[in-house]
């Protein structure tokens with residue numbers, strides 16, 4: 001089996017309390033003694049060879065790849081080892097995978113010691129580093145064999161984890177060379193394979209390493225961590241944002257069988273119990289009197305009204321981009337206001353974290369997009385120096401940006417510290433929905449100018465929303481406009497001679513955060529819906545109207561043409577079915593989609609989506625397809641019915657009955673076409689999100705003449 | 718005491734009868750392949766078989782399974798050989814994987830009732846949520862599992 005972390009291994013890992021260990025899983029699927037020596041050759045007396053932090057070859061031929069990136073479904077636990085296996089000439093399926101804990105040495109050089117997974121950058125940032133790691137190790141293993149056999153390295157080759165001497169018909173496995181290789185100097189600039197030499201990268205035969213453990217229940221998620229003597233905790237958190245505990249009565253909670261303690265922590269009031277259910281029941285029985293804080297009267301209607309006022313106020317906000325002079329360009333002016341709701345992430349696995357704070361140390365187990373951020377939170381709530389805190393990562397039951405935020409880690413650490421026992425904090429689904437870092441609500445004022453031939457000669461786009469960075473790293477928001485909040489608005493793929501983009505930071509105090517393809521997931525809905533409005537006003541075909549503006553962007557023109565071609569844009573549609581098109585750029589990658597929609601009453605039913613993806617070099621074609629499918633469904637789910645509303649300062653939705661998400665019967669068939677490219681990979685995990693909602697909205701317009709300028713489609717407005 | 722057989726193994730559980738089966742399985746018995754997603758019977762992450770019938774363990778009191786046989790994902794096969802698991806691997810269904818135990822248990826139950834489901838049957842029967850959007854692959858995998866079963870693959874448990 002592949003050596004991806006499974007429960008049996010995990011239990012043995014967790015019985016150890018050594019700090020800083022990385023778990024290694026053997027080729028046989030058995031767990032071997034944890035070592036502190038991963039990533040360096042010192043400290044490992046067993047003669048392991050580890051020329052970089054992400055690769056270790058043991059004398060018994062075990063090859064371990066340590067992932068600097070989190071596996072949240074997007075396939076890095078396969079894609080990253082693929083890069084190493086390709087250059088190392090080692091069978092991918094025999095590679096063991098471990099998740100990097102919160103130690104700076106596992107971060108890539110360009111990441112300055114920070115471990116963070118997001119922005120669809122995992123493959124892009126691993127592309128050179130990990131191939132180099134594999135190629136360097138291979139060169140050193142060849143050098144070790146050459147020295148042993150007294151031949152020239154140039155006369156040797158490698159295959160399936162062994163160095164081969166064809167002239168003398170002999171071979172030595174990597175493991176048998178590991179101790180020798182570990183003594184050699186690390187060479188610089190070892191040449192990498194050229195694409196024609198790839199036998200794994202871009203090949204359809206490569207299967208995900210994590211699938212076996214995900215069909216038999218053995219994959220370990222944060223939710224599945226179990227430590228000896230561990231208790232379970234549920235947290236009553238302030239229902240209104242900015243609220244605080246005034247007082248509480250825990251008598252009824254403590255009467256619940258299995259409840260062992262009720263404690264106040266900075267996050268709220270924690271009910272600690274012998275099992276999750278008792279903790280949930282205890283939380284339900286708890287009587288808390290809250291100070292609701294200043295936001296207690298706030299509602300999303302007020303936020304929208306104020307945002308709309310700001311969107312129309314010429315003096316508000318900061319200019320992000322100016323080209324030409326859109327104010328004074330002559331032509332026909334078209335204007336629109338768009339409104340986007342808050343969205344929850346609703347990862348399938350509710351937020352949770354397990355912490356053990358004892359004896360001046362803090363150890364955390366969590367599925368996180370950032371062990372580094374989680375470690376900072378652990379240190380803060382443990383009141384310990386950073387180096388006394390360590391975070392171990394697990395599989396993530398969905399990330400989508402949500403698992404960048406360490407709120408559950410902070411809570412678990414605070415509770416464990418208070419009760420002096422290892423504790424797993426579990427959010428209920430309602431907690432998860434009501435204590436998220438939401439996709440910001442947004443009001444966008446957009447205007448276009450068409451010349452007398454119907455060409456777009458001017459565009460202005462104003463975004464009023466909460467700053468995503470304000471809630472993450474305020475220092476990055478200091479430029480006056482937030483690059484995340486403006487993604488998809490500050491730049492477009494189109495050549496428009498007069499263009500202005502403006503950001504208005506509006507902070508009503510609702511926590512906002514990264515939500516798959518932030519915030520192109522909304523801004524591109526506005527732009528691409530509006531492009532359709534402009535095309536209609538100009539009396540032009542939506543594809544032709546866009547192509548006319550893509551003369552100097554051949555990559556974007558290409559994805560659009562391919563989508564039109566494969567989506568049958570110019571052919572007849574089935575009766576009752578209309579098509580819509582949109583382009584969705586995301587962080588260096590490009591997609592275009594054609595959606596086929598019919599109406600069921602006032603609601604669109606999406607039958608089919610043809611999606612084209614240009615993400616540079618495809619490393620794993622099937623993973624690219626699955627990520628496009630995934631992001632399209634995720635974006636469609638939000639477009640059809642996703643909406644978080646605030647009333648009396650709190651979120652009105654709770655479980656999946658009120659925050660409804662896409663089900664099987666709403667899931668269209670999806671065809672994914674990838675562009676052949678040998679450019680460096682640019683990322684795929686979020687690329688499918690931005691274009692899907694506008695493609696559907698544009699199809700709805702084609703079907704009904706009704707223009708949706710707010711989402712979700714299920715909204716009566 | 719609740720007496721229940723889980724994956725062929727007998728357990729005497731000293732828990733309140735109203736504790737949902739999900740938490741008895743996960744926290745008390747210690748089998749964590751069955752997942753918590755919503756706790757309200759809305760997502761299907763906790764799907765198990767009780768005496769061969771599909772059930773959502775988060776809304777099934779453990780008292781209601783006294784004397785019954787429960788099968789969880791761990792008990793579907795010993796070695797991922799169940800046709801549904803085989804089909805899931807062949808179609809590379811899982812992404813994050815969190816929903817997949819429940820999806821597989823629901824699919825296995827569907828195929829026992831309905832050996833040759835149409836896409837419409839699948840759409841109607843499979844009400845489990847997957848936030849990663851593996852729906853298209855689940856449909857393909859269920860068709861593939863149906864074909865495997867028709868070829869005389871292992872009987873669904």
Ligand code: FES
Nearest residue numbers: 754755758761775
């Ligand atoms: S956890 Fe049981 S249906 Fe969601």
Ligand code: FES
Nearest residue numbers: 813814847848849
């Ligand atoms: S695979 Fe992630 S929720 Fe289904």
